Amino acid sequence: MGDGVKQILTKPIQLADQVTKWADEANSFKQECMELKVKTERLVGLLRQAARAELYERPARRIMDDTEQVLDKAVSLVSRCRARGLMKRVFTIIPAGAFRKMFIQLDNSIGDVSWLIRVSSAAAADDFGHLGLPPIAQNEPILFLIWEQIATMFTGSLDARADAAASLVSLARDNDRYGKLIIEEDGVGPLLRLLKDGRVEAQENAALAIGLLARDPESVERMVLAGVCSVFAKVLKEGAMKVQAMVAWAVSELVANHPKCQDVFAQNNVIRLLVTHLAFETVQEHSKYAIPSKGMSIHSVVIANNAAAPMDTAEKSQMQHPCGNQSRNNKNQMHNVIQSTMAKSGNTQSNFNATAGAPKHKQNASLNGTGIKGRESEDPATKANMKAMAARALWHLAKGNSAICKSITESKALLCFAVLLEKGADEVRYNSAMALMEICRVAEQDADLRRSGFKPTSPAARAVVDQLLRIVDKAEYDDDLLVPCIVALGCLSKTFRQTETRIILGPLVRLLDEREVVVMKKATLALTKFACTENHHHVDHSKAIINAGGAKHLVQLVYFGEEIQIPALILLCYIAIHVPDSEALAQAEVLTVLEWSYKQAYMVQERTVENLLHEAKTRLELYQSRSSRGYH
Incomplete structure (x- = not known):
């Protein structure tokens, strides 16, 4: 809505005035000219009414362009009826159907301008069920339906705006083109205003519509420029939980x-x-833990607390890496870790507050302004959905972004993910696992993030790895959590110590034995991250894989693995290079497998695989031939 569109009304009004004036001067077809004058006067009256109104610019420009063309034809028609003199009238030919066609066009223009005024009116916006579409919309009814809903978002009551948002949700869900039209026709702005100021149901519909509109980078870019990020932040801070959950989902859609x-x-x-x-x-x-202050990460708090208070034997064992000295049958260890961490952090923060001289009531001020107040009364389903959508949003925000992953790992999010992996609802657990997988993928490439977020002394890292191992060890293949947990463990391979190798690699090796293809492939790739040369403990990891029975499984996969043949061959090559004198490799006839693989053209197409295979075969020929004679 704006004044700029009123400039395009000047020319149609001038043309309409000229038609009425020349119609009075007609020397032929006087009756038709009088009827033309009546219709034109009705049209110009609507045009002047439109000039006084706040018009919705997108349809206004289109309707005014069409109306101007109609009036221009009307001027041409009545000008021929003004011809004076017998000869001029004789040679001025007006087809019999010209006036009939003009009457239809003027009626259509009257209908179009009348619709425009009503669609731009707050009073009419509440009654769109009876408004209908203008004649100009015959070729593009969807476009005008979208215009109606957007106009209602601008001028309607709260109830009408809520209904319009629901209609836009339906249109955006049905068709990608409709979604693009909503954005192109300035639909994002009123949706954001409704998200800020509407009732809960209307806000949900507005957030859902924005999420559905995020179909491609161009659409997302236009919404970001419209201010969607700041509005979402405001809702996540102050909105109702149902709306916040929908906004979190929309964030994940935009970022994805x-x-x-x-x-x-x-x-x-x-x-x-x-x-x-x-x-x-x-x-x-x-x-x-809600909002870590700058320079005070979760890790520094734990370390500071440990320095301030001596640890007993049990506490010292807990401060080791999650896989070190833990009992596989101790199902409550993660809870002990978290409870111990939170208890320690409470004491540490109290000491920190006292040192800084900060009043206690100010420490919780940040939480009071983030939508926490009154959330305890929400129903469990709403709370679970909020967590699921928050985890989903963090999953997509963390993907490939070191800075965001660092922010997440410095907060209490890792502890949250660990708890939710065990105790959350299905969607919460899945989204948490995916978020951890993406964070671990970034940590694999970012040494600083790996050292700060997943260092062995980190209780949050202990809790996370404990849960990843629990899920991998359980190995339920209908569980969607298994694959992301396998990937996450593989990405963290450089963080594990030699003493933790057996506990980590045992469950992964067991996944190589007659499992689903995707599970075996992910397990193979994860194990490769442990055994590859870039891993500082590659020799110990390779020995652990052999001791867990990995050689015989890999031999089978190289021969019969189909989709997994190449990854299994690469892993087998790394193991052979690092532990060439292993008797287990000789018993599994790994050298024979490598020689067979070398003859398969499709397996050595890539130069890196060929070089790796050649090195492994060369190493085994030095050791395994001698060892093999000992078996015969």
Whole structure:
């Protein structure tokens, strides 16, 4: 809506005035000219009414262009009826159907302008069920239906705006083209206003519509420029939980379809707000863990606390890496880790507050402004959905972004993910596993993130790895969590010590034995990250894989693995290079497997595989031939 569109009304009004004036001067077809004058006067009256109204610009420009063309033809028609003199009238030919066609066109223009005025009126916006479409919409009814809903979003009552948002949701869900039209026709702005100011149901519909509109990078970019990130942050801070959950889902959709907007959301504090929602009733609420202050990460708090208070033997064992000195049958260890961590952090933060001289009531002020107040009364389903959507949003925000992953690992999010992996609902667990997988993928490439977020002394890392191992060890193949947990463990391969190798690699090796193809492939790739030369403990890891029975499984996969043949061959080559004198490799006849593989053209197409295979075969020929004679 705006005044700029009124400039295009000047020419149609001038043409209409000229038609009425020349109609009075007609010397032929006087009756038809009088009827033409009546219709034109009705049209110009509507045009002047439109000039006084706040018009919806997108349809206004189209309707005024069409109306101007109709009136231009009307001027041409009545000008011929003004011809004076016998000869001029004789040679001025007007087809019999010209006036009939003009009457239809003027009626259509009257209908179009009348619709435009009503669609731009707040009073009419509440009654769109009886408004109908203008004549100009015959060729593109959907476009005009979209215009109606957007106009209602601008001018209608709260109820009408809620209904219009629901209609836009239906249109955006049905067709990609409809979604693009909603964005092109300025539909994002009123949706964002409704999201800020509407009732809960209307806000949900607005957030859902925005998420559905995020079909491609261009659409997301236009919504980001319209201010969607700041509005989402405001809702995540102050909105109703149902709306916040829908907004979190919308964040995940926008980021999934246009990863470049990750940093814009981070700049608007969305990461911190999502972590706060994830932590609500998941781990003990505490300002230090809700929003870590700069320079005071979760790790530094734990270390500071350990320095301040001597640890007994049990505490010292807990401070080791999650896989070190743990009993596989101790199902409550993660809970002990988290409870111990939170208890320690409470004491540490109290000491920190006292040192800084900060009043206690100020420490919780940040939580009171983030939508926490009153959330305890929400129903369990709403709380679970909020956590699921917060985890989903963090999953997509973390993907490939070191800075965001660092923010997540410095918060209490890792502890939350660990708890939710065990105790959350199905969707919460899956989204948490996917978020951890993406964070671990980034940590694999980012040494600084790996050292700070997953260092062995980190209780959060202990809790996470404990849960990843539990799921992999359980190995339920109908469980969607298994694959992301396998990938995550593989990405963390450089963080594990020699003493932890057996506990980590045993469950992964067992997955190589007659399992689903995708599971075996992911397990093979994860094990390769442990055994590859780039891993500092590659020799110990390779020995652990052999001791767990990995050689015989890999031999079978190289021969019969189909989709897994190449990954299995690469892993087998690394093991052979690092532990060429292993008797287990000789018994499994690995050298024979490598020689067979070398003759398969499709297996050595890539130069890196060929070079790896050649090195492994050469190493085994030095050791295994001698060892083999000992078996005969």
